[in-house]
Amino acid sequence: MxxxxxxxxxxxxxxxxxxxxxxxxxxxxxxxxxxxxxxxxxxxxxxxxxxxxxxxxGRSKFAGYADARRLENETLRTRAHPPEWDTEASSHGRPTEVLGHQFVRSLTRLSGMPFLPGNHVRTLVNGEATFAAILDAIESAQRYIVVQFFIVRADALGEMLKDALLAKAAQGLRVYVLYDSIGSFDLPHRYVASLLAGGVQMHPFATNRQFVNRFQLNFRNHRKIVVVDGERAFVGGHNVGVEYLGGKPPLSPWRDTHIEVRGPAVASIQFVFTEDWYWATQDLPLFDSPPPARPGDGMHCLVVPTGPADKQETCSLFFVEAINAARERVWITTPYLVPDEAVFAALRLAALRGVDVRILIPSRRDHRVVFEASKLYAYDSIRAGVRVFRYRPGFLHQKVVLIDDVAAAVGSANLDNRSFRLNFEIMVLTVDHGFALEVEEMLLRDFAESFEIDRSEYRNAPALRRVLMHVARLFAPIL
The missing domain is CATH 1.20.5 (Single alpha-helices involved in coiled-coils or other helix-helix interfaces)
Structure with a gap:
């Protein structure tokens, strides 16, 4: 004893x-x-x-990893960036007129990419519209297909995607598939083996290329990108799984948004994939020259890739600048309301200066700790004049930002520390009154199916629940 x-x-x-x-x-x-x-x-x-x-x-910042990834990105952007960045860039045109020179200068320097004119963007609301458009684009592909998702599941939707890619590979098209090794941890080997055997080039994205990073699980690639022939690109919140079609009670119906982009900005989205693919494989994908830009000014788009290897905390600063740029309103939809201090301060200051600040979050939870922490952030936001709504029908997963009546951003970034500092994300910022109106109408439909919360959500909660909220918020920086 x-x-x-x-x-x-x-x-x-x-x-x-x-x-x-x-x-x-x-x-x-x-x-x-x-x-x-x-x-x-x-x-x-x-x-x-x-x-x-x-x-x-832990160790959310591996100096060796970050430095190596940053060096590769800088090398690629110097030697192999899209020609549109030199010939079509228009950072000092329409974006500057409506958003201001300082805003445009900061975001183009932050992202390392220019605003590009001549684009067309349409919203794809929910999974059926998104994957119908993606599968249709894959079916019409003539030269190559790029697919990148955080989660790929071998369910009914995953099988549909696999069959579509195998069919195009059999026709001689170049098909590239990149998936996150942790997000898709349960993807069966047979699924990957089937695609590889059919001529699809498929690789996992991992951060453990070096032995020192063998235990690192925090740096995840959360981007969702599909590009077809350099002409059409898809970016947004959906992953590949039947839950994104509303097939996973009790979270269904699943509310999410993707966008389809056509025009010079497609080359920028494709280049983000090139950086990720090169990191994962040490090979450059073979892409054809994109078609010439459509005549006319068109919609201006800025692709904002963010990640833990950035010199600056790009994702957090993107949200801060977007909120600070708002003069009349900033509406944000996010599944997770766990902002860092900089973003939280920007939200409160915007409300204090009279901006219509609205945040739409889920009423159902998929992560208990994050959900409890978000209640406390919602309470503090409401105290500062921010209006917070909870989406009622099902789980809200879309990531959308609407700035005044001229700018909107859609992508993969959540309002939490994981997106701000740990995940690789992508957002597409558009400057166009017509598209902003389209996003406004979409969000108004969402608000109509939501309820606005007040301070009573926190105040009327049992004492133990309030304690749990505060404990959960202690872990917000590492969620």
Whole structure:
């Protein structure tokens, strides 16, 4: 008995000693002070529960990984960027007139890409419209197809996509498929093997190219990109799975938005895929020269790729600039309301200066901790004059930003720390009154199926539930 107690005491001491060491490491290497505090407190107080998660989820900034990825991106953007960036760039035209020179300058420098005119963008509301358009584009492809998703499932929708890609590969088209190795962790080997055997070039995206990063699970590629022949591109919130068609109770019906882009901006979206593909395979995909831009000014689009290897925290700063640019309104839809301090401050300041700030979030949860933390952020937002709505029919997963009546952004980025600092994301910002009106009408339909919450959601909650909200928010920087 004494021998067992001695061993138990030794293990307890060792766990706490390792927890203190890991806490010191977190303080030195975690990007934000809030994240460092969250990790440090949990590692010191509960090392038995947090040491293993920190091994896999901590160290949100690997200097070696970030530097290597950044160097590759800079090299590609110098040597192999789309010719449209030189010949069609119009960062000082219509975008500057309606959004201001400083806004355009900051976002083009932040994204490393220019505003491009001559585009056409249409919204694809929910899964049926999105995948009908994607499968139709794949069916009409003549030269090559690019597919990139965070989640690919081998269910009915996944099988439809696989069959469509195999059919085009059999016709001699070049087909590239990139999927996230963690997001698609349950994708069967037979699914991948079938595509590879059929001539599809398919690879997982992973951040563990080097041995030192072998435990890293935090840097995920959350982008959703489909490009066909360099002429049509699809970006948005949908992944490949029947739940995105509303086939997963109790979250169904699933509310999501994708966009279809035509024009010079397609080359920018395609180039984002090129960067990811090159990182995953060390090979450059073979793409043909895109068709010439359509005559006329058309819609201006800026592609904003973001990720943990950026010099700046691009995603967070994108939201800050978008909110600060609003003069009349900024409407945001997001499944997760867990903003960092910079974005949260921008939202409150916008409301205080009289901007119509609205945030649409789900009324159903898919992640309990995130959902509880979002309740507290919603309460604090309402206190500052931000209007917060909960979507009633099903789970809301779309990521949309509407700025005044001239600009709208659609993509894959959520309003949370994971999108801001840990995931690779993509947003497409459009400057066009007609498209902004289309997005406004879409969001008004969503608001009509939602209910506005007030302070009572927090105040009337049981005491234990309020405690859980505050505890959940402590972990917001590492969610």
């Amino acid at each position: 004494q021998f067992d107690l001695l061993h138990i005491g030794t293990l307890v001491f060792l766990a706490h000693a390792l927890g203190v060491i890991a806490a010191c490491h977190a303080i030195l290497h975690t990007r934000t002070s809030q994240g460092a505090i969250a990790w440090a407190v949990s590692l010191v107080a509960m090392p038995y529960l947090t040491l293993v998660p920190y091994l896999f989820l």
